[in-house]
Amino acid sequence: MEQNTGEQISANAPAPDAQAARQAGEHIRKNFASDNVAPVCPEILAAIGEANVGAAPSYGADPWTAGLKARVAEIFETDAAVFPVTTGTASNGLALSALCPPWGAVLCDESAHIDNEECGAPEFYTHGAKLRPLPSADGRIDPALLARALNGHADRGFHLSKLSALSVTQATEWGATYSLEHLREVTDLARGAGLGVHMDGARFSNALAHLGCSPADMTWRAGVDILSLGATKNGALAAEALIVFDPVRAVEMERRIKRAGHVWSKQRFLSAQLLAWFADDLWLRNARNANDMASRLARGLLRQPGATLPYAIESNEVFVVLPEPLVQGLEQAGYDFYRWTTPPGVEGVLIRLVTRYDTTPDDIDGLLASLSAVA
């Protein structure tokens, strides 16, 4: 399977008025397009309202941001530098800029969001570093290919962009999750060759819920230097945490963020979202529901004649190859999802179905029933 074709702008956006918007709301039960079509989860919306009291120092000097740093230290069992930002693309770009000089190169998977879905944001933030994608079966870096890419590059001298960072995606773009052993194997190779390690954790909580390990085990104890931790796909309004485990990498990060226009003047509203997301394990509860719904969906699809699931279901994305008539049938039944690029040689159509923190068993069963009805 070759390349992630991404989340295109939906062609059938609802009409631009509030009533149409509310009608669109009714269709949420049939929307499997992405985790970011969801509304904000109630706890996080409430936290924004609770933060809306009184004056607060601007630009991150507020108590919510200070509280966030303490909370992350607790959860990740280490004194990391934490920078709340708005989007995963910004978080990834900032992280890579701290790991890779302008004349450097970043190794990543060929399906990586940073190389396929961010319109060159890593190149913008790093001032022109190169991404070097490696092929893989399911978005997880193959240690043998990584070793080969690393081998001998140091002897090439200044003609070659300097390999400076490895970026791994956990969970991957295909819904697979690195085991801790796999993760450590690739980070060991990278660090042994002098590279820093970035983790794109847009669906970090889903992977964490799947593995059942600690946040520390899946990050700095496994050789990760910087984590882009995403909350927006899992219930937040717009909130990501850039977490830098290696203090040297955090130097001047505020200036990197400021000059990109990513420091909120009213930053309390960014930090408050993340605090609510961490409170009472909301992040994990949300992730577990999304993962469970994906498993329920996958089990149902496997019972469907003609359906093939090319990837392991280890987070909240389900890729499935279905015969064209079934795909059309789902579309006609009002379901929203993306057709992916079907690999050459595969019969049928590859589609992606994403489950969310607010997906219910009824939503899943409804889709499966629709599919059976079409078939």
Next chain:
Amino acid sequence: MEQNTGEQISANAPAPDAQAARQAGEHIRKNFASDNVAPVCPEILAAIGEANVGAAPSYGADPWTAGLKARVAEIFETDAAVFPVTTGTASNGLALSALCPPWGAVLCDESAHIDNEECGAPEFYTHGAKLRPLPSADGRIDPALLARALNGHADRGFHLSKLSALSVTQATEWGATYSLEHLREVTDLARGAGLGVHMDGARFSNALAHLGCSPADMTWRAGVDILSLGATKNGALAAEALIVFDPVRAVEMERRIKRAGHVWSKQRFLSAQLLAWFADDLWLRNARNANDMASRLARGLLRQPGATLPYAIESNEVFVVLPEPLVQGLEQAGYDFYRWTTPPGVEGVLIRLVTRYDTTPDDIDGLLASLSAVA
């Protein structure tokens, strides 16, 4: 008066827990540090809650964003391209990148936020363009100095960075407001020399309320190509509208925004803030209150022996020179504000007092009473 020393991180941020935060809330009546220490105004917070229904297409294909474009067209009486973004720094950087090539230069006032408070964001977004500050009395570009800067630059050939844009700030960093005549005089000069015109409108609504003219009159009819329209300082959570009047300048703006990581996946929550801000003239009502409170404050200060107001009060900022003991007295009375760089030769201390959409006459009278008590 020489240079804006900016909004430093407050040294006495409250302790990082919710109770302390609530206590800090009580001090809001004495906080004149900035317009962005304020909470979100209730109408905008409510609009965020109302937008939180159902699924919405991500990345700007939602009905709120479509509605915003229609609303802006109505308000500005023209079919402009509109891009909601999170911060004024991003909005300014994006605007300048569409007006000035990497080898170009932007003329601006020496007090301009883009040159003094954004840690090089314009240079980041333009890929290295140069800012050329011009001196002024109160942040408004002097037509004579502008003419002189423009004169003859075209003959200098490729050794010189190409003068490509003029950036004006309305209202200025010192609280003054360009008249329409003044504005047109400088934009005519700039456009006559082939430059594009950007308006930093972080306090656009305050200037608009002061002049009482139409948004169209203060922008494209006055020769402005791109407006960075700020809502955050005037009641929003985090929302600015980048408005491009010249369609040629809007080409590929989405890609500029995307690669900077400034496209929200759940963009409805960005657009909904702006829709609420425009609804029922909220933006103007908020601005009028802030302006009125600044005038009330200024009138009171002028009655205070030893106080000097170096600038016209034409928006919501009051700069005042006070004897050091009075400034200390205010600080000891619990008031929050910034000490500015006092120009050489001036006796006393220059401080900045900012009024807001939620400042009340009692707040003003309280400060004036404290000042009298100290004096």
Next chain:
Amino acid sequence: MEQNTGEQISANAPAPDAQAARQAGEHIRKNFASDNVAPVCPEILAAIGEANVGAAPSYGADPWTAGLKARVAEIFETDAAVFPVTTGTASNGLALSALCPPWGAVLCDESAHIDNEECGAPEFYTHGAKLRPLPSADGRIDPALLARALNGHADRGFHLSKLSALSVTQATEWGATYSLEHLREVTDLARGAGLGVHMDGARFSNALAHLGCSPADMTWRAGVDILSLGATKNGALAAEALIVFDPVRAVEMERRIKRAGHVWSKQRFLSAQLLAWFADDLWLRNARNANDMASRLARGLLRQPGATLPYAIESNEVFVVLPEPLVQGLEQAGYDFYRWTTPPGVEGVLIRLVTRYDTTPDDIDGLLASLSAVA
């Protein structure tokens, strides 16, 4: 065959004194490391001396540079913009910066010098555009793979870097040469999809001598927008001509060059080299000799048992797989050349032998005799 491992810094550079340097001169007959280890050809050195008379306007306003523009117009049968620069890396970077915006992507061959040997210069000059390498058999873009890469990219919206340029290398890094038909096939595909076309002509003269066509036929008539024409590898001291056939692409090129520090103050000495190179067909005579010597070498190698030539010999590079003992034997006999990355599964060692304008039949026969003696 997978990836060009480039021209590493030679480990055995001669000692840093003039005598040693002169001794190194004696070894020139055994040096097949690269075309750029050669001295300047006498006609070009003489032209530099002849230009060294009197005062000349600086920064390109000299008569040699004006003469160069006229000469190029004559040779290429069109009124192109011509910019003499020092290195091929600068010329390529400048060309791509005029074809591809910072948020764009350039399609090229996986062996391309721009992606493998220039330490990210294209990314530097374009301010962060992405290179998208396509696999090939011998460095020539495969039309089918190109068509697939182009297909559907326009529908992806702003998440995807915009495909903006195709870069072809003529002759390729593996010594093969595009036929005019092949060239037009790929440029037609690219232009049909809205991309500009760049030709890296570091060995343009060798390809031209091989094909025997006109410079116009191999460039703008074949759909090329910008040519990086290299003279340094074929006899010049340090001189390349950046030739822009599409006048729109040449706008502000002087400023691009100036801000990169590539405008010579005494530019007459750059232009004079190129004028001499074009005079009396020197460029083609030099190229023909280098090509002929490569053919002679290839014919000899094919008679050598155990030797395999993986690529067509269509310029002045000869790649050959030899048994390790033979490679060592050549090294011990004092020959200078590069060991390349031998593709997996291939027995023996891949080496590169480069012939030059000053390579003689005796040099070739000497190497072949040494090889026979070792075998």
Next chain:
Amino acid sequence: MEQNTGEQISANAPAPDAQAARQAGEHIRKNFASDNVAPVCPEILAAIGEANVGAAPSYGADPWTAGLKARVAEIFETDAAVFPVTTGTASNGLALSALCPPWGAVLCDESAHIDNEECGAPEFYTHGAKLRPLPSADGRIDPALLARALNGHADRGFHLSKLSALSVTQATEWGATYSLEHLREVTDLARGAGLGVHMDGARFSNALAHLGCSPADMTWRAGVDILSLGATKNGALAAEALIVFDPVRAVEMERRIKRAGHVWSKQRFLSAQLLAWFADDLWLRNARNANDMASRLARGLLRQPGATLPYAIESNEVFVVLPEPLVQGLEQAGYDFYRWTTPPGVEGVLIRLVTRYDTTPDDIDGLLASLSAVA
């Protein structure tokens, strides 16, 4: 006196053929436009010819480059890193990129070449750092103004571009030369505030000849971290030495140079120029002649009624204010020079006359005689 208007492209460039060029050669005796209109001095041209023997390793691994490093160590009495490049603009940009991060700022004089004549090259190389010009009487940084600019900047936090480097020009753009005491005073201030120090030495040899001190005294012993040492204006074909005294600043400089396309494949011809320039004190002999001719010219001008020399004559540039009829008279007599921007309030016309390594007493006396004839 306000701003250097630079070296414009001469409008009356000779016609583009060899004969016209030779005629232009005859006018060299009347050309005072710039030091870079001169031909290459014979010793350097000869050295290029002498280097043109045999094969040499490419990209700087040649013995000439190794010899250059040894020679610089000897001359500067320290083991500096040395990188030969083609132009002063490249050298300055590279130096600043090693001293100042993208979010940083460089303090320089308002007349500095880096801010006025390089089309944003420092911004290109630093990826968007800001230049902060300081006013001065004659291009030499005023310690009091420097101290004021440095004062308090560290407390401003991340909103402000980080002051990272000071760039001084020796000799200045106005022909004045820093004394060692003045130099040390400003570098002490800069270093005390954590800034690195760059010296733009386009006319370093002229300043050195004027002061009569050692190269070490005028650089690293005076607090300079990186020197851009120019030879092109003083006899070379195209050669500048980037000399890095602080080894930490030299890390990855090769990659910075390579990705800018400034590594020559035949670098021996770059290093050979510099070796010849240093040999037998050629650089100082050339500089002394140029300086002496400037002094002779200045003495003559002072005898001319109506002439005013606004700056000290401490290198090879003579700025003089003359009545318009005299300036026109010189032009009509065939003299070549630049009219500068005459400061407001000054009567007459400010022109610049530059003397060179090959200027003769007869040239000077001829100009003075012409002037007397006109007057």
